[in-house]
Amino acid sequence: MQMTISGHHVEVTEALRGYVESKFEKVERHYDKITIAEVILTVEPNEQKAEVTLHLAGDTLHASAVHNDMYKAIDNLTDKIDKQVRRRKDRLTNHHADSKQIDHRVSSDDIDDAELEVI
Helix, strand or coil: CCEEEECCCCCCCHHHHHHHHHHHHHHHCCCCCCCEEEEEEEEEEEEEEEEEEEEECCCEEEEEEEEEHHHHHHHHHHHHHHHHHHHHHHHHCCCCCCCCCCCCCCHHHHCHHHCCCCC
C-alpha cells in the first residue's frame, strides 16, 4: 500500500507519521488489496481533523474524524475506515460457495405405486 500523509496548518512530524502508519497496518491486515491511502491531517482553532481516502481494487472509500486531540482523531479515523473495509470485504465474499444444499424431501412423483407396501 502506498501511503501519502499530508498536513494542513500542521507539520507532520516523524512521530505523527509513524503513529498513522502503525494504525493503518491494522486496516491493511484486514484487506490486502488497498493500493493507495491518502491521509490529510488538519488543525483548526477548536478541532483536529483527520481524513483518509482509500483506493481499492475497483472502489474508493472515504472517512473523516474530528476530535480535540490529533491522536484520538486518528484512532477514530482508523476505526471508521476499518469498519468500512471489513464491510466491503464481507460483501465481496461469497458465503455460500462451499455449501451444498441437498433436498431430502421425496415427492410423490419419485415413488412408484408398486413400491408402496401396506402394512
